[in-house]
Amino acid sequence: QVQLMESGPGLVQPSETLSLTCTVSGFSLTSYNVHWVRQPPGKGLEWMGVMWSGGSTDYNSALKSRLSISRDTSKNQVFLKMNSLQSEDTTTYYCARGEGYGGFWFAYWGQGTLVTVSS
Amino acid sequence: DIQMTQSPASLSASLGETVTIECRASEDIYNGLAWYQQKPGKSPQLLIYNANSLHTGVPSRFSGSGSGTQYSLKINSLQSEDVASYFCQQYYNYPYTFGAGTKLELK
Numbered sequence: 001q002v003q004l005m006e007s008g009p010g011l012v013q014p015s016e017t018l019s020l021t022c023t024v025s026g027f028s029l030t031s032y033n034v035h036w037v038r039q040p041p042g043k044g045l046e047w048m049g050v051m052w053s054g055g056s057t058d059y060n061s062a063l064k065s066r067l068s069i070s071r072d073t074s075k076n077q078v079f080l081k082m083n084s085l086q087s088e089d090t091t092t093y094y095c096a097r098g099e100g101y102g103g104f105w106f107a108y109w110g111q112g113t114l115v116t117v118s119s
Numbered sequence: 120d121i122q123m124t125q126s127p128a129s130l131s132a133s134l135g136e137t138v139t140i141e142c143r144a145s146e147d148i149y150n151g152l153a154w155y156q157q158k159p160g161k162s163p164q165l166l167i168y169n170a171n172s173l174h175t176g177v178p179s180r181f182s183g184s185g186s187g188t189q190y191s192l193k194i195n196s197l198q199s200e201d202v203a204s205y206f207c208q209q210y211y212n213y214p215y216t217f218g219a220g221t222k223l224e225l226k
Binding site for chain 2: 103110
Protein backbone atom coordinates (compact mmCIF):
# COMPACT_ATOMS: atom_id res chain seq x y z
CA GLN A 1 0.00 0.00 0.00
CA VAL A 2 0.96 3.63 -0.37
CA GLN A 3 3.20 4.86 2.43
CA LEU A 4 5.34 7.89 3.05
CA MET A 5 7.72 8.31 5.96
CA GLU A 6 9.67 11.39 6.96
CA SER A 7 12.98 11.17 8.78
CA GLY A 8 15.49 13.66 10.00
CA PRO A 9 17.01 15.32 13.05
CA GLY A 10 14.63 16.35 15.79
CA LEU A 11 16.81 19.29 16.79
CA VAL A 12 18.62 21.81 14.63
CA GLN A 13 20.75 24.75 15.72
CA PRO A 14 19.68 28.25 14.69
CA SER A 15 21.18 29.36 11.37
CA GLU A 16 21.96 25.75 10.47
CA THR A 17 20.56 23.70 7.57
CA LEU A 18 17.71 21.24 7.93
CA SER A 19 17.85 17.99 5.96
CA LEU A 20 14.80 15.76 5.81
CA THR A 21 14.10 12.57 3.87
CA CYS A 22 10.75 11.29 2.71
CA THR A 23 10.89 7.58 1.92
CA VAL A 24 7.97 6.31 -0.11
CA SER A 25 6.62 2.86 -0.91
CA GLY A 26 3.73 1.51 -2.88
CA PHE A 27 4.18 3.93 -5.78
CA SER A 28 6.84 5.30 -8.08
CA LEU A 29 8.29 8.79 -7.79
CA THR A 30 8.32 8.92 -11.58
CA SER A 31 4.53 8.55 -11.64
CA TYR A 32 3.45 10.76 -8.74
CA ASN A 33 4.52 14.08 -7.31
CA VAL A 34 5.50 14.50 -3.68
CA HIS A 35 4.85 17.68 -1.73
CA TRP A 36 6.24 19.04 1.52
CA VAL A 37 3.87 20.71 3.97
CA ARG A 38 4.67 22.02 7.43
CA GLN A 39 2.63 22.86 10.50
CA PRO A 40 3.78 24.86 13.53
CA PRO A 41 2.56 23.40 16.83
CA GLY A 42 -1.14 24.06 17.23
CA LYS A 43 -1.35 26.09 14.04
CA GLY A 44 -2.29 25.80 10.39
CA LEU A 45 -0.62 24.19 7.42
CA GLU A 46 1.87 25.74 5.01
CA TRP A 47 2.66 24.29 1.60
CA MET A 48 6.41 24.39 1.04
CA GLY A 49 7.10 22.88 -2.34
CA VAL A 50 6.85 19.92 -4.68
CA MET A 51 8.98 17.39 -6.48
CA TRP A 52 7.18 16.67 -9.73
CA SER A 53 7.13 13.19 -11.20
CA GLY A 54 9.27 14.44 -14.06
CA GLY A 55 11.99 15.61 -11.70
CA SER A 56 11.38 19.36 -11.67
CA THR A 57 10.46 21.35 -8.58
CA ASP A 58 8.31 24.28 -7.49
CA TYR A 59 8.59 26.18 -4.25
CA ASN A 60 6.54 28.50 -2.11
CA SER A 61 7.95 31.92 -2.92
CA ALA A 62 8.03 32.70 0.82
CA LEU A 63 10.62 29.95 1.30
CA LYS A 64 12.21 29.70 -2.13
CA SER A 65 15.48 31.42 -1.22
CA ARG A 66 16.13 28.90 1.57
CA LEU A 67 14.58 25.72 0.23
CA SER A 68 15.77 22.91 -2.00
CA ILE A 69 13.94 19.69 -2.89
CA SER A 70 15.61 16.78 -4.66
CA ARG A 71 15.14 13.05 -5.05
CA ASP A 72 16.77 9.68 -5.56
CA THR A 73 14.35 7.53 -7.54
CA SER A 74 16.46 4.40 -7.06
CA LYS A 75 15.97 4.71 -3.31
CA ASN A 76 12.38 5.99 -3.51
CA GLN A 77 13.37 9.05 -1.54
CA VAL A 78 12.62 12.75 -1.74
CA PHE A 79 14.84 15.18 0.13
CA LEU A 80 14.18 18.59 1.63
CA LYS A 81 16.94 20.98 2.56
CA MET A 82 16.30 24.36 4.12
CA ASN A 83 19.00 26.69 5.31
CA SER A 84 19.24 29.56 7.77
CA LEU A 85 16.79 28.01 10.20
CA GLN A 86 15.21 30.21 12.84
CA SER A 87 12.87 29.53 15.75
CA GLU A 88 9.82 30.07 13.55
CA ASP A 89 10.92 27.03 11.54
CA THR A 90 10.12 24.87 14.56
CA THR A 91 7.26 22.85 13.09
CA THR A 92 6.15 19.39 12.08
CA TYR A 93 7.18 18.64 8.53
CA TYR A 94 5.06 16.35 6.36
CA CYS A 95 5.53 14.86 2.94
CA ALA A 96 2.40 13.99 1.00
CA ARG A 97 1.57 12.47 -2.36
CA GLY A 98 -0.27 14.72 -4.75
CA GLU A 99 -3.49 13.42 -6.31
CA GLY A 100 -5.37 14.88 -9.22
CA TYR A 101 -4.46 16.66 -12.41
CA GLY A 102 -3.42 20.27 -12.78
CA GLY A 103 -4.12 20.98 -9.13
CA PHE A 104 -3.35 18.50 -6.43
CA TRP A 105 -4.87 17.43 -3.15
CA PHE A 106 -3.27 15.08 -0.64
CA ALA A 107 -4.77 11.67 0.08
CA TYR A 108 -1.60 10.15 1.48
CA TRP A 109 0.58 11.78 4.12
CA GLY A 110 3.58 10.73 6.13
CA GLN A 111 3.31 10.64 9.90
CA GLY A 112 5.24 13.89 10.14
CA THR A 113 8.51 14.72 11.84
CA LEU A 114 8.82 17.46 14.45
CA VAL A 115 11.85 19.66 14.06
CA THR A 116 12.85 22.02 16.86
CA VAL A 117 15.19 24.89 16.14
CA SER A 118 17.09 25.68 19.31
CA SER A 119 20.58 26.07 20.64
CA ASP B 120 -1.16 34.27 -2.95
CA ILE B 121 -4.76 33.18 -2.53
CA GLN B 122 -5.93 33.75 1.03
CA MET B 123 -8.28 31.21 2.57
CA THR B 124 -10.46 32.57 5.36
CA GLN B 125 -11.97 29.75 7.38
CA SER B 126 -14.77 30.11 9.91
CA PRO B 127 -15.51 29.58 12.66
CA ALA B 128 -12.16 29.11 14.38
CA SER B 129 -13.80 26.87 16.94
CA LEU B 130 -17.14 25.17 17.20
CA SER B 131 -18.94 23.30 19.94
CA ALA B 132 -21.77 20.97 18.96
CA SER B 133 -23.82 18.11 20.37
CA LEU B 134 -23.87 14.51 19.21
CA GLY B 135 -26.31 14.08 16.34
CA GLU B 136 -26.17 17.76 15.42
CA THR B 137 -25.36 19.07 11.94
CA VAL B 138 -22.37 21.40 11.71
CA THR B 139 -21.09 23.57 8.89
CA ILE B 140 -17.60 24.96 8.39
CA GLU B 141 -16.91 27.57 5.76
CA CYS B 142 -13.94 28.72 3.71
CA ARG B 143 -13.81 31.86 1.65
CA ALA B 144 -11.10 32.30 -0.96
CA SER B 145 -9.71 35.71 -1.86
CA GLU B 146 -10.40 34.95 -5.52
CA ASP B 147 -12.25 32.39 -7.58
CA ILE B 148 -10.65 28.95 -7.12
CA TYR B 149 -12.96 27.12 -9.54
CA ASN B 150 -13.73 24.25 -7.14
CA GLY B 151 -10.05 23.53 -6.55
CA LEU B 152 -10.69 22.90 -2.87
CA ALA B 153 -10.09 20.05 -0.46
CA TRP B 154 -11.12 19.48 3.15
CA TYR B 155 -9.06 17.62 5.73
CA GLN B 156 -9.67 16.30 9.21
CA GLN B 157 -6.79 16.25 11.69
CA LYS B 158 -6.78 14.67 15.14
CA PRO B 159 -4.15 15.59 17.74
CA GLY B 160 -0.74 14.14 16.98
CA LYS B 161 -1.92 12.76 13.64
CA SER B 162 -1.48 13.68 10.00
CA PRO B 163 -4.33 15.39 8.15
CA GLN B 164 -6.81 12.99 6.55
CA LEU B 165 -8.49 13.86 3.26
CA LEU B 166 -12.29 14.14 3.41
CA ILE B 167 -13.36 16.01 0.27
CA TYR B 168 -11.66 17.04 -2.98
CA ASN B 169 -12.82 19.08 -5.97
CA ALA B 170 -15.07 20.89 -3.49
CA ASN B 171 -17.74 18.19 -3.37
CA SER B 172 -16.21 14.76 -4.09
CA LEU B 173 -16.11 12.41 -1.14
CA HIS B 174 -12.78 10.64 -0.69
CA THR B 175 -12.89 6.84 -0.61
CA GLY B 176 -13.81 5.46 2.78
CA VAL B 177 -15.04 8.75 4.23
CA PRO B 178 -18.47 8.45 5.88
CA SER B 179 -21.34 9.87 3.87
CA ARG B 180 -22.30 12.22 6.71
CA PHE B 181 -19.48 14.44 5.41
CA SER B 182 -20.28 16.57 2.39
CA GLY B 183 -18.77 19.54 0.60
CA SER B 184 -20.37 22.26 -1.47
CA GLY B 185 -19.73 25.67 -2.90
CA SER B 186 -18.33 27.44 -5.90
CA GLY B 187 -16.40 30.52 -6.84
CA THR B 188 -14.97 31.91 -3.62
CA GLN B 189 -17.33 30.35 -1.08
CA TYR B 190 -17.14 26.73 0.09
CA SER B 191 -18.47 24.73 2.99
CA LEU B 192 -18.04 21.40 4.73
CA LYS B 193 -21.12 19.90 6.35
CA ILE B 194 -21.12 17.12 8.90
CA ASN B 195 -24.52 15.53 9.43
CA SER B 196 -25.38 13.68 12.60
CA LEU B 197 -22.17 14.51 14.47
CA GLN B 198 -20.38 11.51 15.98
CA SER B 199 -17.85 11.49 18.81
CA GLU B 200 -15.09 10.44 16.40
CA ASP B 201 -15.63 13.67 14.44
CA VAL B 202 -14.02 15.70 17.22
CA ALA B 203 -10.98 17.08 15.43
CA SER B 204 -9.61 20.09 13.61
CA TYR B 205 -10.68 20.71 10.04
CA PHE B 206 -8.74 22.54 7.33
CA CYS B 207 -9.56 23.64 3.82
CA GLN B 208 -6.92 23.78 1.07
CA GLN B 209 -7.05 25.52 -2.28
CA TYR B 210 -5.09 23.93 -5.10
CA TYR B 211 -6.24 26.13 -7.93
CA ASN B 212 -3.07 28.19 -7.87
CA TYR B 213 0.43 28.16 -6.39
CA PRO B 214 1.37 28.41 -3.66
CA TYR B 215 -1.28 26.07 -2.35
CA THR B 216 -2.79 27.65 0.75
CA PHE B 217 -4.77 26.37 3.67
CA GLY B 218 -7.39 27.83 5.94
CA ALA B 219 -6.36 28.46 9.54
CA GLY B 220 -8.51 25.60 10.76
CA THR B 221 -11.67 24.94 12.75
CA LYS B 222 -11.47 23.09 16.05
CA LEU B 223 -14.63 21.04 16.56
CA GLU B 224 -15.51 19.97 20.09
CA LEU B 225 -18.45 18.24 21.70
CA LYS B 226 -20.85 20.29 23.74
